[in-house]
Structures are given as C-alpha cells and as structure tokens.
Amino acid sequence: MSVSNKPPRVRFAPSPSGYLHIGGARTALFNWLWARKLGGKFLVRIEDTDQDRSSLESVRAILDSLRWLGIDWDEGPEVGGPHEPYFQSERKELYRQVVEEMIAKGKAYRCYCTTEELNAQREALKAKDPKAQFVYPGTCRDRTDRPDKPYAVRFKSPKTGATSFDDLVFGVISTPNDTQQDFVLVRPNGLPLYNLGAVVDDHAMDITLVARGRDHIGNTPQQVMIYEAMGWDIPQFAHLPMMLSPQGEKLSKRHASVSVSEYKDKGYTPMGVLNYLVRFGWSFGDQEIFSRQELIEKFSWDRVGKGDGKFDDKKFADVAFEQLKTPALTNDADYLAGVRPWLAAAGLPEVDERRLALALPLIRERARDLKDAAQHLDFYFREPPVFDEKAQRKFLVPEAAPRLDALADRFAGTSDFTAASVEATFQEYLTAEGLEMKAVAQPLRVALTGRTASPGLWDVMAVLGREVSVARLRRAAEMARGT
C-alpha cells in the first residue's frame, strides 16, 4: 500500500497504568515524526477505560516524559482541541450511541453472562485440558429476551470469510473470520474495551494513520470488523516491530531501566534517548546519529524494518554520548543548561560561568552523559578539590613537595596564563632541573585535580587560572610533606 502524503492525523494513545516506556516512547516518536514531516497533527489520547489500572499520576508521568523528550502534541490533554475530551473515561456517551447502533444493525448483541460464570467455564476447561484456550461459546449470541440484568455488549463476528488490512510495514495481513470469537465491546459499567474505544475515537478524531506496536497486530482485524460494521472509512495501519529485552523477552514493566524517566535520571539528553529509539526498527543507510530536524526530514515508513530487536544498553549509552559530545547536536548553551542541575545536586549550585564555559570543551569528549559531565566538572569548582585517597597516597609523597613548590614559584611569576604559556614555563622547569615529564605529571595532576585522570594539564591550568592553580600546588606540596 502506498502511503498518503497528505498531512496526516496521527495519535499516541497510552493507557495510564504506569510510566512512559521506551517502547511507548518510540511509538509516540514515529507518529510524531510523521506528523511533523508532513505538517499533520499529532494527538494524545488517554485510554483510561480500565478504572482499576488507570491513575492520574500515570497520566502526568507520561505527559511529563513526552514533554521532556520534546514530543509535543497538537490536540490532547492540557492543550485541548476540537475533539475534546481526550480521556476515554469521559466519552462514554459516544460509545453508548455507537454500540446501540451496532445492536440495532444486528452487528452486536447483549451478553448477560457474568464474569463469574465465564471464569468458571474457563477454569473447568483448564482443569480438563491445561493447554486449552477458552473461547466464548456464544451463549447469548442468539437470545431474544432482555432480562433486567447488567449486560456487556459483544460483537457478532462473522463466521465466514476473512478480514484483511494492508499494513504499511508488514504488508497485507489476512485472518480467517471463523477464528474470531465474539469479543466484548462494552462492559456492564458502560466503559468500552480497547478495540471499541480505539475505533470509535480514531474515527471521531479523524485519524488517518494508526501506528502502534506489533503486539496490536492481532486485534487489528477485530477493529477492521468494527469499522466495516459501522460503514466507516478505515485508516491506514503501521505496526512497529517489538523491542525485546536483552534476553529476547517482551519488555515489560518489571524490567529495570526501561522507563523514559530513568534515562532522564541517568543524565541522558532527550535527543540521546530519541536517537537510540528511532534507530530501533528504522534506519537511514549507514547514518546512526541524527539531529531532531534531520529525523523529521528523513523519517519514512518504507525504511521501517519488520524484525523484532533486543534492547542494548551499551549501544544506547554510545548513541547518547555521540549526541552529547557533538557541538552541532548539543550546543554549548544547551549542554550547560543540562549540566547545571547536576552540579547543583553535587553541592555546587553556583559556579563561575566563565570558568564553566572554558571547561566545557575539555569535558565534551570525556563525559558520557550529563551526570558524568558534572563529575568531570567537579574539581574545577570545588575548593579544595576532592582528593582521591589512592592518588594522594601514591603521588603526593614527600619527594614531590619541592617540585610542586618550585612549579608554584615559576607559575606565580609569569605574566600570562594560557595553555601554551603554561606549557612553556613547565618545559623551562623540566630543562632546568633535568627532569622528564613523566616524573612530575601525575603529582602535578593530583595536586590540581585530586585525581589521576583528567584533561591535559595545561588546559586544566588555563581554565583554573593562575591564582587557583598556584594555590592548589602549594597546598598539595604541604600535603605531600605531611604537614
């Protein structure tokens, strides 16, 4: 099936029963990209028809995550729109009308079987054959009376023929109708089940393309049957291959590290997350790293693959790193804005902005995420720096003291303090003393940073400035002496 290139109306329809999952985030992303690429509309609709599992807290968590990712919606909760309300729990009247019409047309019927009765039947069957799958036997399918009891409404599935649809990713999928049971459309309490709610709202909201996870492929025929029963236009469908856990199991809430907010808390940037997710099931030749704008321009359904994939944290971390490292992808202002909260969390709420700007180029290729960046930045601002115990013991030894003092003296006397001039001064010292770089580099590094690993010493000193550098050398000399 060819994709329509008219501005699409697409939607993300989460059920608010937890946090936003990376799988859900990817579904939202693909929809969003398609809408943004073609100037269409992206809507968010909350499918909260299961009262036991839905919560307002989850709604807020999901919306917060979407907002954090930069996936904005044109219609939906908080922003409103022409098809309000966007919570299914508030659209009962619409579903009731549709279902009444279906019953009148003979496409659906009232079912007076209770959950208890059905469960009993299910159990009885399981007892006889543990592997058997219970199928609703159609008890109420042909009954004509209307007892004064609560009832659910079931769809009257056709017994012959087949239902098919043309998926943008998987192609034509056809299912024999005789394998479909009479599924429930509406509960006795008037709230619809997934298939009915999705179809009624997608139709009402004029959705042109439904993109969702492949786990929904199995109930698409049921939805198509509802569209056909109502004589409604059927939207296009696009099913995404599944994201599996590293072990190849279905990614579920009980696995750790799969919610968007966890990656936010790890210090990943929104584009770091999005870039990993988009490459999962979609590709653009050998390109791995994309700006948000590139994604919008380059996304298309014909480049979405069919095979399921396994989640890989290392690859994720690398993609996030590439995004963060590259100035063209994360500019200085965004980088600094992102890292400040992490510095604050480490007890450095206010730092010298000039020094911060100078230090940024030194940490870009070293910090794998924003949290990591704050750690790399720490010693530039903490006075005194935190000394790694082992580093101190190994390098701030008595024989290092005179050298550190001598260097402090030399640096104190220079006029300018650039990386180049610092290096020149240092070389003069080495020549004068007949020393090798290796003999002094680590003690000097520990003196300045408190650690054994850091950016180049000249760069570090230039960022710290003469005053701080000299003071740290003298202090370290004292520590080395053991005073």
Place this chain on the structure above:
RNA sequence: GUCCUCAUCGUCUAGUCGGCCCAGGACACGGCCCUUUCAAGGCUGUAACGCGGGUUCGAAUCCCGCUGAGGACGCCA
C-alpha cells in the same frame, strides 16, 4: 491448541529492479598508533546471510518446505 508474523556478525542494522556483497557501517570485544593521565581520534583483528530444496548464466536478495523466535487469542490496553 488456534490464528498472525518474523529470520544478515553477540547487539542495532546496510543490503530498495537478483550480479558492484567470498556481505558494509555502528556498538561491544582484541591489537597497534597517538600520548603527561583519562578520554577522543586514526589504523586494524575476531565475528553473520538458520537449514534444505528449487527458479536463474548468477540469490543474502525470488518460490517452497523445515527449523527457530515472537505476538495475539481477557468484561487488559
């Protein structure tokens, strides 16, 4: 059990009309270079078309079978 799918390195994938693929990129892993440490970077190595049949001058690419994997079968979404 029934129905629906999928199948290239350990992982994400390129491979669009079959030849340019004894299969390319990236992550991870190993080696080398650079080097004041840590990174970054450069070079490089190991590593895949699940199996079996076809079709064809020629198949990772098309067809069939097998095997493996996943999803759905709920008054969950």
